[in-house]
Amino acid sequence: MQPRIPRPTVIAAIIVAMTVLSLAGLLAPPFWYELLERRDAARMLLAAAAVGAVAALHARLLWLNLMRRTTPAHRYGLLAITAACWALPAALGVDHGWGNTLIVPAGLFAVVLPLRQAVVVTALATVAAPAYGVLLGQPAMAVLYEVAAIPAYTFSGYVTVWFFHVVQELREARAELARSAVGEERMRFARDLHDVLGHSLQAVALRAEVADRFLDRDPGRVRKELTEIQTMARAAVRDVREVVRGYRRTSLRTELDGMTAVLRAAGIECARPDVAADLPAHVHEPLGWVAREAATNVLRHSSATWCEIMVRAGGDRVVLEIVNDGAPRRAHGDPGSGLAGLAERLAAAGGELTAGPVGDGTFRVAAAVPRGEP
Incomplete structure (x- = not known):
């Protein structure tokens, strides 16, 4: 049994929800550390506000781009996410996972920006983020992780949106092919019906004219023509039925x-x-x-x-x-x-x-x- 493909909005909502869950998995450990271990109200408030704003804006930008509503103003949203994610390690430290926020914006590089610009920005971020992490005192393994993760996140975001648009275009193409098939079948039926009835009705009309011409002079000829008219009419009915069934x-x-x-x-x-x-x-x-x-x-x-x-x-x-x-x-x-x-x-x-x-x-x-x- 072939599974039914959901509507594009449903697929987009699933993609956005899974992306938010992946962000939560990336940012939850340091947030829970602040909540359960440090218990500093100011730090917790800053972390909650920053993480919530980043997740909400990230989901919003992804949704709009999946719906093909990209505008140049979305670059400012990406810039805001990048600024927040790069400010958090400086404000809260790079320990316990806050350094992971440096790779969060990469998931939107190829989604918000044109492809060539996204490649350039990804290359720059791949160099700048590890250097910034080293400056903040990140461990060597975390720095190496950022070098590999930023291009991977960029590619993942691009492929996700690309696949979504491909599925949507295939759905539209399938619907267009269905409409085209229906239109061609209607044209075929109209053409067949025209050809069948045009010939048959013309022949019936002609026989009727002949019968009318011999009505007073030759009753035998009239009976013959009426018999032919009956035969033609029955044949026309049969032809129309066969055309409708498509078997003629x-x-x-x-x-x-x-x-x-x-x-x-x-x-x-x-x-x-x-x-x-x-x-x-x-x-x-x-x-x-x-x-x-x-x-x-x-x-x-x-x-x-x-x-x-x-x-x-x-x-x-x-x-x-x-x-x-x-x-x-x-x-x-x-x-x-x-x-x-x-x-x-x-x-x-x-x-x-x-x-x-x-x-x-x-x-x-x-x-x-x-x-x-x-």
């Missing part, structure tokens, strides 16, 4: 059969082309959608009298070309939803789409997809 698979042969039948019913001369039996399965769907959209555009946006369909499967590509007349009277397609959607489909399949007037009164749609798997 388009066949080029089926689409070309339907296209030629619809165009012929509209009085447009159209011969069904031969489709090679060995066409790879992955080319049927994108080219089938091209045939569907082209049929809808011919019926809706042109005054065509003929339409020619060619399927070529030579070399490493399979090409579907559809040419019709009647292009000058009306513009073809809606590049925002129809042909643009087809271009997206073909690009996703590794192919390409070209569509536009040829110049001799015809409109040409050509789609090519690779014969091999993309």
Whole structure:
């Protein structure tokens, strides 16, 4: 079971709390010595005030920088912490652990300051703090500890904040990917629904017009057209359900059969082309959608009298070309939803789409997809 990642504010609060606990572990021994052994009220008051102020300001600066609210004024807070931590050993002595306060500010060097400045300040502190400790009479081991601890504390503070920001950015990237996936799925669904219903409803409307035309002259033809309308309507309902479920698979042969039948019913001369039996399965769907959209555009946006369909499967590509007349009277397609959607489909399949007037009164749609798997 994968653990749930808390919110960024919760993670930041945990980091701040752990940092304060580590400071308490560093500063508690000398403070307890003052409280239990020396029992000097003035010293205890000074120690409590200094330790409390340092811990509170340290936690505040760390929290603000974790929340990406860094400002130049935070440097004054770091300076105040450094001054307090370096003043305590001078005021209370370096014995019993007060010399440890010299390394406390190092945890904020790379958090508050820019990286280059933090490196310079850390190098200076690594030299100055031990020298100051020697001046105050610190033991040799304590001085050596400061030489190693100051760079380690600086690096620890930097890595802690860096990891927090990385986790936050990964969370944001994950959320953005989820939103992008939802948006792409919505676009796919809208495109599929447009292609399915656009073709089916146009065919139903055309059959209804034919039935109306023969209503008084040929009742048999009207019954035939009504039967076709029922069949198309049921097929449209089935297609919409399949689109919603995401399982719809388009066949080029089926689409070309339907296209030629619809165009012929509209009085447009159209011969069904031969489709090679060995066409790879992955080319049927994108080219089938091209045939569907082209049929809808011919019926809706042109005054065509003929339409020619060619399927070529030579070399490493399979090409579907559809040419019709009647292009000058009306513009073809809606590049925002129809042909643009087809271009997206073909690009996703590794192919390409070209569509536009040829110049001799015809409109040409050509789609090519690779014969091999993309």
